[in-house]
Amino acid sequence: MILAFSAWWGMAAAAGAVASYAVLALAASRLGSGTLRLAIFTAWLLHGLTLCEGLLGSPPRFGFAPALSMTVWLVLSVYGIESRLFPQLKGHWALAGFGGLAVLLSMVFPGSSYHMVASPWLPLHWALGLASYGLFAVAVVHAWLMSRAEKSMRLATRAQAGVPLLTLERLTFRFVEAGFLLLSATLLVGWLFAEQLYGPGLAATWNHKTVFSVLAWLAFASLLAGRAQLGWRGPKAIRVLYLGAGLLLLGYAGSRFVLEVILKRS
Numbered sequence: 001m002i003l004a005f006s007a008w009w010g011m012a013a014a015a016g017a018v019a020s021y022a023v024l025a026l027a028a029s030r031l032g033s034g035t036l037r038l039a040i041f042t043a044w045l046l047h048g049l050t051l052c053e054g055l056l057g058s059p060p061r062f063g064f065a066p067a068l069s070m071t072v073w074l075v076l077s078v079y080g081i082e083s084r085l086f087p088q089l090k091g092h093w094a095l096a097g098f099g100g101l102a103v104l105l106s107m108v109f110p111g112s113s114y115h116m117v118a119s120p121w122l123p124l125h126w127a128l129g130l131a132s133y134g135l136f137a138v139a140v141v142h143a144w145l146m147s148r149a150e151k152s153m154r155l156a157t158r159a160q161a162g163v164p165l166l167t168l169e170r171l172t173f174r175f176v177e178a179g180f181l182l183l184s185a186t187l188l189v190g191w192l193f194a195e196q197l198y199g200p201g202l203a204a205t206w207n208h209k210t211v212f213s214v215l216a217w218l219a220f221a222s223l224l225a226g227r228a229q230l231g232w233r234g235p236k237a238i239r240v241l242y243l244g245a246g247l248l249l250l251g252y253a254g255s256r257f258v259l260e261v262i263l264k265r266s
Contacts, residue, residue, distance in 0.1 A: 010053030063111020074134025
């Protein structure tokens with residue numbers, strides 16, 4: 001339910017993050033470079049404090065909405081670094097909109113309470129999974145920018161991404177490769193330590209999360225193999241990337257959404 005923060009500073013950080021994102025989404029084009037960087041950092045910092053309140057609160061909470069919020073925060077972290085390397089990179093308003101929505105969603109659906117960690121492998125499993133989520137989300141953002149740049153080139157209009165097309169393509173697949181490695185590690189840890197993570201007798205359980213995650217892994221493996229062996233590029237590669245990202249989203253966030261919101265189960 002909304003206002004489910006266990007400390008006043010959690011609610012204050014969430015409200016400040018939403019306000020900062022709203023300013024970025026509505027007025028990014030009218031802000032100077034210094035003011036824009038300050039606004040991005042403020043939103044990023046307050047968003048991070050909101051996540052800390054949920055993960056480190058009393059009791060700690062986690063679920064589909066905090067997972068999405070963490071993913072968006074990781075995307076913004078990478079974007080903040082890239083914007084220093086590529087000042088011409090565009091997309092502030094879109095990322096700010098997603099950031100504000102993610103914080104609001106985590107306020108409404110703060111997730112389930114975790115009174116204790118069942119296994120020391122569980123934090124590693126979560127960290128690897130969330131990091132792979134974030135890297136694939138960054139790849140999707142770059143693929144979207146790449147699609148806009150290609151469309152602008154075909155229409156002979158000014159490119160909207162602000163970064164050369166080949167640079168965007170190279171960055172996109174670097175993030176796909178890194179995300180694939182982390183997703184592989186996530187699945188490996190989940191397979192090797194399933195009983196310690198989730199309880200006795202669950203080592204070979206094929207639930208919705210496992211099925212969608214494995215399908216996503218196969219989609220990303222096909223994408224990387226197709227690019228290396230068949231030279232997949234452009235719209236075809238982007239479609240496979242979107243497919244894999246969609247399957248991965250269904251793997252945890254989609255399954256938890258059904259459990260928490262539809263079935264009302266923690």
